[in-house]
Amino acid sequence: DAGVIQSPRHEVTEMGQEVTLRCKPISGHDYLFWYRQTMMRGLELLIYFNNNVPIDDSGMPEDRFSAKMPNASFSTLKIQPSEPRDSAVYFCASSLGGGRTTGDTQYFGPGTRLTVL
């Protein structure tokens, strides 16, 4: 398996533009997570899906952020309009879904480094 695939790896855009980040999870994984990492705030969970259904989006910072998972092999994170403070590395991760008791190993993608000018 190729692991979690994210695209693009780098994105530079201007304030106000729409940004779409893409993620392909590992085949067979039931959970998909979107994280944002900055020096100031560390690694923050934005949203996660279970079987393509959004379960917890309490980490999504504002209405400018939206995420979808139209099928088991694809998810998008969209920022519209983008702002300089959105500059960060965005990670997608997937897991098999061991549940609270068993625990899950999350497999992270390489991340998308977003710069909003």
Add this chain to the structure above:
Amino acid sequence: SQQGEEDPQALSIQEGENATMNCSYKTSINNLQWYRQNSGRGLVHLILIRSNEREKHSGRLRVTLDTSKKSSSLLITASRAADTASYFCATASTSGTYKYIFGTGTRLKVLA
């Protein structure tokens, strides 16, 4: 607020020495995981310890968990330059939606 807080924030040691990192968390958990992140890369899972376990080993890694103190430690023995990375703990609370919250991380530098 974040579930896990690692300490120290940064650690610099010589190759061959042991490195110890600590993680403290705030609520009851089912399990705790440690991840490593090399510069410019995604996180990689190292080890998982369940709330009913006190110690776990994997190669040169040793993890302990003290649920009464709400803390965990990660020990890397005989460190190598390749261990240079940031290390994060992640915890899943026993309540609320099932999700992992990552700590602030410890930046480890192993000098050759």
